[in-house]
Amino acid sequence: MPDTPNDRIETFYEVMRAQGISRRSFMKYCTLTATALGLGPAFVPKIAHAMETKPRTPVIWLHGLECTCCSESFIRSGHPLAKDVILSMISLDYDELLMAPSGLAAQAVLEETIAKYKGNYILAVEGNPPLNEDGMFCISGGKPFVDKLKRVAKDAKAIIAWGACASYGCVQAASPNPTQATPIHKVITDKPIIKVPGCPPIAEVMTGVITYMVTFDRMPALDRQGRPLMFYSQRIHDKCYRRPHFDAGQFVENWDDEGARKGYCLYKVGCKGPTTYNACSTVRWNEGVSFPIQAGHGCIGCSEDGFWDQGSFYDRVTDITQFGVEANADRVGLAAVGVVGGAVAAHAALSALKRAQQKAVGQSNAAKAAKEEA
Amino acid sequence: MASEPDVAGTPATPFHKAGTHKQTSVYVYEAPVRIWHWVNALAILVLCVTGYFIGEPLPSFTAQEATYQFFFGYLRFVHFAAGMVLTVGFFGRLYWAFVGNHHARQLFTFPFWSRHFWAEVWFEIRWYLFMAKEPKKYEGHNPLAQLAMFFFITVATVFMIITGFALYAEGQGMDHWMYKAFGWVIPLAGNSLDVHMLHRMGMWAMVVFVIVHIYVAVREDIMSRQSIISTMISGHRTFKDDRPD
Numbered sequence: 001m002p003d004t005p006n007d008r009i010e011t012f013y014e015v016m017r018a019q020g021i022s023r024r025s026f027m028k029y030c031t032l033t034a035t036a037l038g039l040g041p042a043f044v045p046k047i048a049h050a051m052e053t054k055p056r057t058p059v060i061w062l063h064g065l066e067c068t069c070c071s072e073s074f075i076r077s078g079h080p081l082a083k084d085v086i087l088s089m090i091s092l093d094y095d096e097l098l099m100a101p102s103g104l105a106a107q108a109v110l111e112e113t114i115a116k117y118k119g120n121y122i123l124a125v126e127g128n129p130p131l132n133e134d135g136m137f138c139i140s141g142g143k144p145f146v147d148k149l150k151r152v153a154k155d156a157k158a159i160i161a162w163g164a165c166a167s168y169g170c171v172q173a174a175s176p177n178p179t180q181a182t183p184i185h186k187v188i189t190d191k192p193i194i195k196v197p198g199c200p201p202i203a204e205v206m207t208g209v210i211t212y213m214v215t216f217d218r219m220p221a222l223d224r225q226g227r228p229l230m231f232y233s234q235r236i237h238d239k240c241y242r243r244p245h246f247d248a249g250q251f252v253e254n255w256d257d258e259g260a261r262k263g264y265c266l267y268k269v270g271c272k273g274p275t276t277y278n279a280c281s282t283v284r285w286n287e288g289v290s291f292p293i294q295a296g297h298g299c300i301g302c303s304e305d306g307f308w309d310q311g312s313f314y315d316r317v318t319d320i321t322q323f324g325v326e327a328n329a330d331r332v333g334l335a336a337v338g339v340v341g342g343a344v345a346a347h348a349a350l351s352a353l354k355r356a357q358q359k360a361v362g363q364s365n366a367a368k369a370a371k372e373e374a
Numbered sequence: 375m376a377s378e379p380d381v382a383g384t385p386a387t388p389f390h391k392a393g394t395h396k397q398t399s400v401y402v403y404e405a406p407v408r409i410w411h412w413v414n415a416l417a418i419l420v421l422c423v424t425g426y427f428i429g430e431p432l433p434s435f436t437a438q439e440a441t442y443q444f445f446f447g448y449l450r451f452v453h454f455a456a457g458m459v460l461t462v463g464f465f466g467r468l469y470w471a472f473v474g475n476h477h478a479r480q481l482f483t484f485p486f487w488s489r490h491f492w493a494e495v496w497f498e499i500r501w502y503l504f505m506a507k508e509p510k511k512y513e514g515h516n517p518l519a520q521l522a523m524f525f526f527i528t529v530a531t532v533f534m535i536i537t538g539f540a541l542y543a544e545g546q547g548m549d550h551w552m553y554k555a556f557g558w559v560i561p562l563a564g565n566s567l568d569v570h571m572l573h574r575m576g577m578w579a580m581v582v583f584v585i586v587h588i589y590v591a592v593r594e595d596i597m598s599r600q601s602i603i604s605t606m607i608s609g610h611r612t613f614k615d616d617r618p619d
Contacts, residue, residue, distance in 0.1 A: 223548060238545075248443035250443070304566065304567065305561070305565045317429050328571075329578065330429070332578065333574070337578065344586065344589045348593065351593055351597060354504055355596070
């Protein structure tokens with residue numbers, strides 16, 4: 001490691017050279033990064049310049065109420081490799097999962113990092129704080145996680161919400177949400193928050209977001225919900241390789257039918273691809289090996305807000321839980337049509353009866369009048 | 375009814391002459407309103423049928439390889455096209471509310487603060503519950519019909535246009551002006567699937583309205599003291615008697 005004064009953070013380049021990476025490999029890395037971010041060759045020298053001059057970005061990675069699937073995904077990133085991100089690009093000073101110290105030593109690191117890089121570090125949050133019972137459902141370092149989150153967020157430059165937990169709440173927030181698990185944007189309201197939803201998010205999406213932020217020293221462009229546009233601006237459906245079968249009207253009807261064998265569209269067996277914004281159908285998983293639809297199972301929409309409470313993963317017209325009983329739009333609609341149709345029929349019959357009655361009265365009156373006249 | 379002579383009570387003549395009746399007609403629905411009504415009806419029919427099968431597709435069939443078969447795509451196209459017709463028609467109808475006769479405005483407003491209006495609504499409810507002996511005569515919509523039109527046509531159509539365009543904009547992409555204009559609906563409802571569900575509930579509300587609307591139109595044409603169905607064809611409201619109200 002090059003000799004640097006204690007108060008200065010090394011640049012990416014310094015760290016990479018210290019790890020024995022040649023200048024040539026460094027330039028290759030910059031080219032690959034530019035390509036991964038969808039940038040032209042003109043950006044390669046810019047990225048190289050940034051990495052030579054900018055200090056590494058300190059990152060504090062906290063774990064709240066979660067299952068660690070985000071971290072599991074993250075460490076499998078192939079482009080860039082997670083080790084490159086952790087060892088070269090960012091200075092991952094505190095990560096409860098990926099750090100050597102424990103106990104008081106770990107807590108000391110956290111305090112030190114906050115003090116040293118006040119207002120300059122990125123806070124990455126995996127999981128969310130449960131607020132019920134004063135946050136007692138998630139204790140970290142002997143204190144409620146929500147306190148720790150607020151404390152670390154206070155001096156952060158920006159916050160990354162990893163996964164559906166931090167972004168939206170996810171399964172631990174499923175109705176009736178006994179622990180009151182709450183997405184972080186409802187707890188931290190005074191900091192820019194980037195949502196990287198998914199359960200988990202795609203590894204390359206996670207490292208891609210970090211790469212963008214450290215390279216350009218700014219937030220990526222976000223959509224209305226705070227998700228990076230470069231990965232969440234299109235639906236799975238828009239880039240799905242089974243899309244021609246959708247347009248043709250060729251669907252898998254059952255899991256063991258001919259359509260399933262031929263790789264037809266999974267829309268009728270509940271695929272949520274048409275309503276899910278994510279990069280699965282382009283970036284795919286495990287270094288581009290596959291993704292759920294390619295493996296023959298519909299998308300469950302894990303990167304969408306509320307997916308855990310939206311009924312079956314295998315229905316297209318899903319259940320409406322608001323009614324308290326299991327019902328979907330079609331069942332409710334058909335029931336309404338049935339009731340109204342029945343009521344109309346009954347009303348029509350009654351109307352006809354009434355009219356016949358009135359006619360009879362009218363005719364007898366007319367007959368009476370005619371008789372009197374005569 | 376029995377105290378006054380009516381058509382049923384007059385002596386039969388060999389010819390179907392109008393005789394001395396002073397049956398008058400009022401020109402209520404101008405041509406643009408009538409054209410809009412029937413175009414809108416057709417659009418709603420097409421939208422409901424195609425929309426139902428977009429959510430619950432017909433059984434798969436394979437006439438050709440997927441590259442050459444575009445059945446579901448055409449179904450969706452018809453739905454979108456009918457949606458555009460409905461939208462343009464709605465705005466055309468809105469325009470006519472400003473330049474047309476005063477009956478053309480009934481669809482978009484109702485006198486919420488008028489005690490008299492609600493009294494008339496109550497009377498109409500009693501008429502439909504067989505509690506009133508004789509209906510009243512109205513040149514335009516009766517107050518209950520006006521309420522139903524306002525909520526099931528005006529409000530519901532606006533709802534369907536907004537949710538429909540939000541869903542259509544998703545296919546156009548986030549860069550499209552349509553997404554910029556309607557994309558806010560999606561996070562407001564929760565997510566895209568929620569918007570789909572709400573749009574579908576809207577369809578069922580429309581179907582319920584159509585059933586009631588057609589039934590009531592036929593019933594009133596027979597049982598009320600005025601024309602209903604022919605009015606939406608000729609524009610003229612004719613009355614079956616000359617008694618007041």
